[in-house]
Amino acid sequence: MNLKYIYTPGAGKMPKYLAGRKDQIEIALSAFEALLAGEVPTCIAYSGYRGVGKTVLLNRLQETAEEKGITCYHIEVREDGSLIPRLLSHCRDFLNNNSGMEKLRNLFQKGAGALKSLEIGFSPKKGEFSLSAGNGKAARMVDFSQSLENLFEAIGPIAKAKKQPLCFFIDEFQYADPNEMDAFLGALHRLSQLSYPVIAILAGTPEMISKMYDKKTYVERLFVFPDLMLLTxxxxxxxxxIPGEKAGLSYDKDAVKAIYDVTGGYPYFVQVYGQILCSSLGEEDMPLTITGPIAEKHYDTYLKQLDNNFYKIRLNNRSLLEQEFLFAMASLSLPCQTSEVARLLNKTPKQIAPTLAKLKSKGIIANDKGLSFTVPGFSDYLKRIQNRNSETS
Ligand SMILES: Nc1ncnc2c1ncn2[C@@H]1O[C@H](COP(=O)(O)OP(=O)(O)OP(=O)(O)O)[C@@H](O)[C@H]1O
Ligand SMILES: [Mg+2]
Structure with missing residues (x-):
């Protein structure tokens, strides 16, 4: 294998080997088995911070489900929150692809009717519904959710009768418009009550979970929520x-430890480190075992690459207020309290709450047991920038 392609730093770029996800994959494999046996498994919502490998896991699972004969539909929710229109287009495909069975004609008609009422009722302008049943907002919402339920209630029996289970794979689910999320969860719930072989496998940042709970208190029974952690x-x-093997490349224990220490087990960084190492080698160097000292020799290049790209973009895309918050946090020992950051900024915790909320929603800060950064090494990067700035001023 060409050394250039062994490692895959990037967004959603499938690694040659998906490390450390056996348990999480196992959960989905049992769900697929249940679906294929005509059972209705619990839906799955994988959560993890940015870059931890949600997209690649979801894509790998979809590939597997397709190989097993499950009908799969993929949606990546964008920041505009639009979910339902894309869901409808997949439902339309499903109805079209499965029409033509005489004994199911009634179900197709029901499905086509529900689809039509949703298509008419749903305005592409975010969050607006124009069904005719009432003028008040609540009345319109109820009708909208009901129509989606009707649609799913028509699709479910078709999937069951044709022994054609269905799985929606939805990435970035935390972005889903709250009303659309609400309607989708309600419709899924109905499907599971009626035991139809249709499920959803979701991926999103940790705030996806609280958003789902905000909408439906029963999500803990409708979903399992496996965490995607940093690699060990x-x-x-x-x-x-494993990816290096075919090219004759291996790493001894010291090299692995050195790379683990500097990357913190962040999958994207591991891919970056591997790629930097490979770009310094030629086919004529193979076979080769990377030792600790060889790995360490590339540390400066690795750090420079992250500083000039990954970390820099993360910082520069923030507003001045957000940057101030981040620098204050970096000067504290982490995890820290909001009140400590506020004190450093001469503000009250209430005053900095909107900035904190923004940083959390952008996946820059985690607030589990105190505040911390979601990506290893970011605090050190901010300190390096601060030192550089104070040297030049
Ligand atoms: N389990 C893994 N083993 C090895 N490499 C991985 C693994 N998971 C992810 N990667 C690598 O990490 C990088 C980021 O993966 P991915 O884009 O799936 O993360 P993500 O969680 O979806 O990020 P985001 O939240 O920004 O969408 C990719 O380069 C991918 O090849
Ligand atoms: Mg992703």
Missing amino acids: LSDVSDALN
């Missing part, structure tokens, strides 16, 4: 060694 030392070894 042995996962990092797999992520480096």
Whole structure:
């Protein structure tokens, strides 16, 4: 294999080996098995911080489900929050692809009717519904959710009768417009009550979970919520060694440890490190075992690459207020309290709450047991920038 292509730093770029996700994959495999046996498994919502590998896991699972004969539809929700129109277009495909069975004619008609009423009723302008049943907002919402339920209630029996289970794979689910999320969860709930073989597998940042809970208190029964964590030392070894094998490239324990220490097990960084190492090698160097000192020799290049691209973009895309917040946090020992950041900025916690909310929603800050950065090494980067700025001023 060409050394250039062994590692895959990027957004949603499938790694040659998906390390450390056996348990999470297992959960989906049992769901697929249940679906294929005509059962209705619990839906799955994978959550994890930015860059931890949600998209690649979701895509791998979809590939597997398709190989097993499950009908799969993929949606990536964008920041505009639009979910339902894309869902409708997949439902239309499903109805079209499965029409033509005489004994199911009634169901197709029901489905086509529900689809039509939704298509007419849904204005592409975000969050606006124009069904005719009432003038008040609540009345319109109820009708909208009801129509989606009707549509799913028509699709469910078709999937069951044709032994054709269905799975919606939805990435970036935290972005879904709250009203659309509400309607979708309600319709899924109805499907599971009626035991139809249709499920959703979602991926999103951790705030997806609280948004889902805000909408429906029963989501903890409708979904399981596996966490996607940083890679462990042995996962990092797999992520480096297994793809390298074919090219004759391996890593000894010291090299793996050195790379684990600097990347913090952040999958994207591991791919970056591997690629930097490979770009310094030629086919004539193979076979080769990377030792600790060889790995460490590339540390400066690695850091420079992250500083000039990944970290820099993360910082520069923030407003001045947000940047101030981040620099204050970097000067504290983490995790820290909001009140400590506020004190450094000469503000009250209430005054900085909107900035914190924005940084959380952008996936820059986690607020689990105190505030911390979601990406390893970001605090050190901010300190480096601050030192550089104070040297030049
Ligand atoms: N389990 C893994 N093993 C090895 N590499 C991985 C793994 N998961 C992800 N990667 C690598 O990490 C990078 C980021 O993956 P991905 O885009 O799926 O993350 P994400 O969680 O979807 O990020 P975002 O929240 O920004 O959408 C990619 O380069 C991918 O190849
Ligand atoms: Mg992603």
